[in-house]
Amino acid sequence: METERLRIFDEQYMEMGSLPRKEVHKQGHWHETFHCWFVRRESNQTFLTLQLRSKVKKDFPNLLDITAAGHLLDTESVQDGVREIEEEIGIKVNMIDLIPVGRIKNELILNQFIDREFCHVYLYVISLENEQYTLQEEEVSGMFQAKLEDLKALYKEKTSEIEVKGFTVGEDGSRSEAVIAVRKESFVPHGETYMQTLFKAVEELSFEE
Template structure:
């Protein structure tokens, strides 16, 4: 995976060539990613789904994150990114099923890891019976959880220190274990404040249409 070829850009979005995934994060190149949030009405509330990253992942194992996301390879278009929803979650989504949330920049700097993403963000809000359709790519995702969207927004905007989520994770024997637990931002993959503010605002606008 570290040798995957990814198209890279300068900060203004001008193409600068192709680099390996390893060099993208080592040298901090700007690159394209695909983010798909699953959020919508269930019963009397709006909910949002999070994926639980596999414990075997190199980066941020065992943390909750965007419902489905991944890098766009050099030969892929933004439309091709919908494969992430199918591969990671097993949900047969088509690109035309998604609402665009625009391109949002996200930056993260850690020791030996610099992530400068041009995130092409989308929303899938047809959530009827969605819980019955998850078939996880276990090397990537070990579980899925959901929470009230207002609680999610309050957590990301640091108005609450923790929120309650409910979901399932796949046990070593292949069975599913359900859970209800409290999580804080420390249980989430880190994202920049600018990214989180824009995503919360954009999802809220779509849910209120």
């Protein structure tokens, strides 16, 4: 994975070539990612679906994150990124069914890890609390639902803890239902602009009743 080649860009989104993924993060180059958030509406409540990253992940193990996401290789278009959904959580989705949020710049600097992303962000409306997920075990170890209002309160620091509901998958493949209390540090960090843009897009979403 570290040898995968990614397109690199300047801060204005002008392409500058490609480099191995390891070098991209080491040198702090801007690159592209694909993000898809599953959203559902039930009883006047809006929910976002979160994946629980596997404990064997090199970066941010055991943290909650985007429903499905991944880097775009130097041979891929944004549309090719839809593959990440089926690969990570086993749900086949057509690009035409996704709702574009936009391209969001997101920057994270942690010691020797410099992650500067142009995130192509999409929403996908689901009707069931638990779809028939088939998880890629080296990537994902569970799926959870969080209320939009709870997430907003957490990120605006109006509360320090919220509950999320879902399931985890054990090493033997068994699933265990779970309701867990989580804090802001339980999530992979995304910038304030990213989260504000996401929340606004979900709030403006029209759901068919």
